[in-house]
Amino acid sequence: MALATRTDRRPSTTRTLWDSTVGKKAVMAVSGLIMLGYLVVHMMGNLKIFFGAQEFNAYGHWLRHIGEPFLHSHWALWAVRVVLLAAVAAHAVSAYQLSRRDIKARPVAYAHKRRRAGYATRTMRWGGVILGLFIVWHILDLTTLTVNERAWAGHPYENVLATFSTWYGNTLYITAMAALGLHIRHGFRSAAHTLGAGSARRDRTLKALANALALLLFAGFVSVPVGVMTGVVK
Amino acid sequence: MKLNLRVWRQQTPDAPGAMVTYEVDGVSRDMSFLEMLDTLNEDLIVRGEEPVAFDHDCREGICGACSLVINGEAHGPERTTACQLHMRSFRDGDTIDVEPWRAAAFPVVKDLVVDRSAFDRIIQAGGYITAPTGSAPEAHATAVPKPDADRAFEHAECIGCGACVAACPNGSAMLFTSAKVNHLGALPQGSPERETRVLDMVAAMDDEGFGGCTLTGECATACPKGIPLPSITAMNREWLRALRKGRAARD
Numbered sequence: 001m002a003l004a005t006r007t008d009r010r011p012s013t014t015r016t017l018w019d020s021t022v023g024k025k026a027v028m029a030v031s032g033l034i035m036l037g038y039l040v041v042h043m044m045g046n047l048k049i050f051f052g053a054q055e056f057n058a059y060g061h062w063l064r065h066i067g068e069p070f071l072h073s074h075w076a077l078w079a080v081r082v083v084l085l086a087a088v089a090a091h092a093v094s095a096y097q098l099s100r101r102d103i104k105a106r107p108v109a110y111a112h113k114r115r116r117a118g119y120a121t122r123t124m125r126w127g128g129v130i131l132g133l134f135i136v137w138h139i140l141d142l143t144t145l146t147v148n149e150r151a152w153a154g155h156p157y158e159n160v161l162a163t164f165s166t167w168y169g170n171t172l173y174i175t176a177m178a179a180l181g182l183h184i185r186h187g188f189r190s191a192a193h194t195l196g197a198g199s200a201r202r203d204r205t206l207k208a209l210a211n212a213l214a215l216l217l218f219a220g221f222v223s224v225p226v227g228v229m230t231g232v233v234k
Numbered sequence: 235m236k237l238n239l240r241v242w243r244q245q246t247p248d249a250p251g252a253m254v255t256y257e258v259d260g261v262s263r264d265m266s267f268l269e270m271l272d273t274l275n276e277d278l279i280v281r282g283e284e285p286v287a288f289d290h291d292c293r294e295g296i297c298g299a300c301s302l303v304i305n306g307e308a309h310g311p312e313r314t315t316a317c318q319l320h321m322r323s324f325r326d327g328d329t330i331d332v333e334p335w336r337a338a339a340f341p342v343v344k345d346l347v348v349d350r351s352a353f354d355r356i357i358q359a360g361g362y363i364t365a366p367t368g369s370a371p372e373a374h375a376t377a378v379p380k381p382d383a384d385r386a387f388e389h390a391e392c393i394g395c396g397a398c399v400a401a402c403p404n405g406s407a408m409l410f411t412s413a414k415v416n417h418l419g420a421l422p423q424g425s426p427e428r429e430t431r432v433l434d435m436v437a438a439m440d441d442e443g444f445g446g447c448t449l450t451g452e453c454a455t456a457c458p459k460g461i462p463l464p465s466i467t468a469m470n471r472e473w474l475r476a477l478r479k480g481r482a483a484r485d
Binding site: 010013016017019020021022023024025026098101102103104105106107108109110111112113114116117121124186189190193194195196197198199200203 | 240242253303305306307331333336337338339402403404405406433436437439440443444445446447448449450451452462463464466467468469470471472473474475477480481
């Protein structure tokens, strides 16, 4: 009996990519790496807060005027925002669809319970949800200033200080950064393997790099609320 | 040795199942796990009860028929198949949980027997080469570099037991599929179908309702043949390469 082959007619590359678990995971990996790249730059920019209000506010001002006079003001900023929004959407949708599929693939649990995989691996889904909610609050707090206590437009230094002078601001922020560290610890290595960049020999390096990135981002971001709390930044 | 067994009993594919407790006496340390189940079944038959159904064939660790999750681990605590697992790995008076492979793509047929024909369909989608068959070719006709031969052999060791799927929290068949993709892809005989193989086998894998990979590494830990986790990475690389090549061919 001749089996039907799939070689006759193939769907488009995009269709194949999005419909396959391997392809969808690649979309998740690439969008995750885009966000990771942004976070490294974001974290480094945040550290300017330790050099005083004038320098930090000037940096905030410059972000809105990158590329001028070739670009109109805010154009570069909006370009970054659009890319990030697309990355967040692609990441979340692929994560949701793949998770749904994974849960459906194992409908009956084992009666003998056993701890599987590490903490970072097991918390990827909930950690991702926490990060999504954090981003919403973070934008309302320091971009639109809707929920900021100070809400002084054009003065990010003072607004950041206001956020980290509240107990809930510190709690939300530090919790989210812990979730971020764990997410990157598993996510970075996972992305490398998904994109076929890992190998038996390189896995140890990838693990170390993932841990270093996670720790660096966590420490860098958390240094700001800690700086405010300890009075280093005031 | 005297053991308490908690075994999954299920009459038919649609009937609800449950863990049933049995006491097995007179177990020798040198028995294999399957021989211990034989002892239980002899007892059950004498008592006029239905024996426990479980898959087994060669009983020497090479056929991939046995499929037991023992104390939550596919093939039990040792890195081998359940038939090569000996009762010396357990202690007198232990309570041991025995369950079937759990995955949507592996429905339970009866008790501990699951239907693994989903694996056959993945193999049918691309786990072959189109070299002409007949008498064996001259061994030196096609030179294969030693590292490639080793790599192919490492992956050819897969016996298709399905422990990777059973161990994976997502019920994913990535390790199984990658073993065949890497095995044939490493050899010149397998290269004419290099691109179609990986695309078709991954598509067949998805069609069967297996989950995706989240890099938990449970599959490679459970694999009795030691297929390594980076095999999945290599398959991802092959798949993305095939997609790019397919696009180039179309344009």
